[in-house]
Amino acid sequence: xxxxxxxxxxxxxxxxxxxxxxxxxxxxxxxxxxxxxxxxxxxxxxxxxxxxxxxxxxxxxxxxxxxxxxxxxxxxxxxxxxxxxxxxxxxxxxxxxxxxxxxxxxxxxxxxxxxxxxxxxxxxxxxxxxxxxxxxxxxxxxxxxxxxxxxxxxxxxxxxxxxxxxxxxxxxxxxxxxxxxxxxxxxxxxxxxxxxxxxxxxxxxxxxxxxxxxxxxxxxxxxxxxxxxxxxxxxxxxxxxxxxxxxxxxxxxxxxxxxxxxxxxxxxxxxxxxxxxxxxxxxxxxxxxxxxxxxxxxxxxxxxxxxxxxxxxxxxxxxxxxxxxxxxxxxxxxxxxxxxxxxxxxxxxxxxxxxxxxxxxxxxxxxxxxxxxxxxxxxxxxxxxxxxxxxxxxxxxxxxxxxxxxxxxxxxxxxxxxxxxxxxxxxxxxxxxxxxxxxxxxxxxxxxxxxxxxxxxxxxxxxxxxxxxxxxxxxxxxxxxxxxxxxxxxxxxxxxxxxxxxxxxxxxxxxxxxxxxxxxxxxxxxxxxxxxxxxxxxxxxxxxxxxxxxxxxxxxxxxxxxxxx
Amino acid sequence: xxxxxxxxxxxxxxxxxxxxxxxxxxxxxxxxxxxxxxxxxxxxxxxxxxxxxxxxxxxxxxxxxxxxxxxxxxxxxxxxxxxxxxxxxxxxxxxxxxxxxxxxxxxxxxxxxxxxxxxxxxxxxxxxxxxxxxxxxxxxxxxxxxxxxxxxxxxxxxxxxxx
Numbered sequence: 001x002x003x004x005x006x007x008x009x010x011x012x013x014x015x016x017x018x019x020x021x022x023x024x025x026x027x028x029x030x031x032x033x034x035x036x037x038x039x040x041x042x043x044x045x046x047x048x049x050x051x052x053x054x055x056x057x058x059x060x061x062x063x064x065x066x067x068x069x070x071x072x073x074x075x076x077x078x079x080x081x082x083x084x085x086x087x088x089x090x091x092x093x094x095x096x097x098x099x100x101x102x103x104x105x106x107x108x109x110x111x112x113x114x115x116x117x118x119x120x121x122x123x124x125x126x127x128x129x130x131x132x133x134x135x136x137x138x139x140x141x142x143x144x145x146x147x148x149x150x151x152x153x154x155x156x157x158x159x160x161x162x163x164x165x166x167x168x169x170x171x172x173x174x175x176x177x178x179x180x181x182x183x184x185x186x187x188x189x190x191x192x193x194x195x196x197x198x199x200x201x202x203x204x205x206x207x208x209x210x211x212x213x214x215x216x217x218x219x220x221x222x223x224x225x226x227x228x229x230x231x232x233x234x235x236x237x238x239x240x241x242x243x244x245x246x247x248x249x250x251x252x253x254x255x256x257x258x259x260x261x262x263x264x265x266x267x268x269x270x271x272x273x274x275x276x277x278x279x280x281x282x283x284x285x286x287x288x289x290x291x292x293x294x295x296x297x298x299x300x301x302x303x304x305x306x307x308x309x310x311x312x313x314x315x316x317x318x319x320x321x322x323x324x325x326x327x328x329x330x331x332x333x334x335x336x337x338x339x340x341x342x343x344x345x346x347x348x349x350x351x352x353x354x355x356x357x358x359x360x361x362x363x364x365x366x367x368x369x370x371x372x373x374x375x376x377x378x379x380x381x382x383x384x385x386x387x388x389x390x391x392x393x394x395x396x397x398x399x400x401x402x403x404x405x406x407x408x409x410x411x412x413x414x415x416x417x418x419x420x421x422x423x424x425x426x427x428x429x430x431x432x433x434x435x436x437x438x439x440x441x442x443x444x445x446x447x448x449x450x451x452x453x454x455x456x457x458x459x460x461x462x463x464x465x466x467x468x469x470x471x472x473x474x475x476x477x478x479x480x481x482x483x484x485x486x487x488x489x490x491x492x493x494x495x496x497x498x499x500x501x502x503x504x505x506x507x508x509x510x511x512x513x514x515x516x517x518x519x520x521x522x523x524x525x526x527x528x529x530x531x532x533x534x535x536x537x538x539x540x541x542x543x544x545x546x547x548x549x550x551x552x553x554x555x556x557x558x559x560x561x562x563x564x565x
Numbered sequence: 566x567x568x569x570x571x572x573x574x575x576x577x578x579x580x581x582x583x584x585x586x587x588x589x590x591x592x593x594x595x596x597x598x599x600x601x602x603x604x605x606x607x608x609x610x611x612x613x614x615x616x617x618x619x620x621x622x623x624x625x626x627x628x629x630x631x632x633x634x635x636x637x638x639x640x641x642x643x644x645x646x647x648x649x650x651x652x653x654x655x656x657x658x659x660x661x662x663x664x665x666x667x668x669x670x671x672x673x674x675x676x677x678x679x680x681x682x683x684x685x686x687x688x689x690x691x692x693x694x695x696x697x698x699x700x701x702x703x704x705x706x707x708x709x710x711x712x713x714x715x716x717x718x719x720x721x722x723x724x725x726x727x728x
Contacts, residue, residue, distance in 0.1 A: 118579060122579075122582065123586055126633070179633070180728065181634055181635055303631070304627050304630070305627035305630075308620070
């Protein structure tokens, strides 16, 4: 079958099961937009800024496990997409981004809307391609989806010059693809599994530390089986929340800079650390020299480069989380060693003492709205079942602390890159993928303004997202650090001029609600979530500007040196 | 410690920049880098000389392996290997030094490959250390230009780096 390059691209997207293509047209991609116009299978979602296209595709991918798909034009289209590509890269999110490029004859001539998209994106993608010959187009798309979704996932950019999309060629989509230079490992090494089982069962003070990799690798059920079989305490990273049920008694909260006291103390004092699909990020470990001083460390990861990158491990296992956990469970079942129950009981008694600190307690009598209370109420109102996206800052940490996720893929946030502006466009991707589910974007008055234009996209596609704007008049996390470490010199962190968000929401055709008094909070949330169930509601919650995120591991401190309040 | 890493990679445009970009983005050292196609024109062979602690070198090897264009690699320094580098050097050769340069080139088994009334150009191949020693030996003579290829290497014995 002879097709144009543009038609081939669309056909490849169909073959890959792409439901939604997030994008923005421009000169270099006009042929592709024409091909999209002539079909109904791939639905195009017109964003208002290319950054939002990548975040929306990212939210779609995080909430479904399927790769996100993006189409942007050359030059500024591609450069605007960069922040979203880097965001996806840092959190290992599968995504294929098609960038238009000037015709091959003009490449390198400083043509109109030309930039070196492959060069610019190289350090922030898993891989990228420039397709110079239409005969390579279909195979390159197949490779792009294969690379993006296999092994440790990540974004892949396919740069397609305009003339390639205009030419015609014979089309057939490869069913299988193999690349001699790319062979991700799936099964863990048998010898290492054996060593790991012995280490796990030798523990007197064990700790399971699992990250986003368990969610990306679809290993949450195996993680639950593994953890419950052993009866060991478990903590999740910011990216791993929901992999293990937050309301289960073995879950002792998130760890790291704003993790719970019990999680961080257990990390510090454990004798065997079982790290699964986590990468020992600096926000998790605190001061590396003081990290888990007494622990033997087992690390399971699909990416060999994650192992011993920052923390030396004793037993590394490279492999897919599902395969490795199943092998570990089988190994535990057949091992002659058993869990040291008396030691474990003693360990749990110690953990319960740390738990009794109740490190997440906050003032419930205040005459100002406490952001923690607002999130708790949303948690109750949504039965803990909502999809929650967030931006970056204090509200993100509070959402992670106070919304208890029992299921994976419900908590959608930019953990690695820390991208303000992520929350609203990500929520669009989530809502499109889960049309009958409640999607909440927990944000702040500074973050939300970074992609506020997407309120128009939400109206166009009827996305009834609930935006919980925790408005404290500051870049809260910046203010918090300035309060602690810069003697309260609030340099440029005051958002003294912010729009009237209620009027703004209404101007975009949505519902706006402002709430300032704690007594009115219940009614406002009820109105937003129940009365206006089918509409986007912007809930502008005026919160206590002096509230800080606690507990906190100050920069340079060990996990056992938390500041509680 | 210095490591010589030999890399077999897809002969694609941009493959070299992926390696170079990795080193600059992660702050690793590149001391030298050579690259050319092999007998299989779909693949290039790159030899990269780097240095760092054992932990850093381990990360470098893992990160290189992670590049989608990298087919295979080996740290030659881990076992017996042969290292060669080529140097072209243009030296002032007038008066007494003319004979001295010729003598030194002979001692180091270099070839004089170009001659003018006032200069010699010497070609010298060997391990990097020998090339440096030659430069050292010439220290009292005026060196006009030095071009070094950077090291290439291959394992000793039957061990090969191939598909």
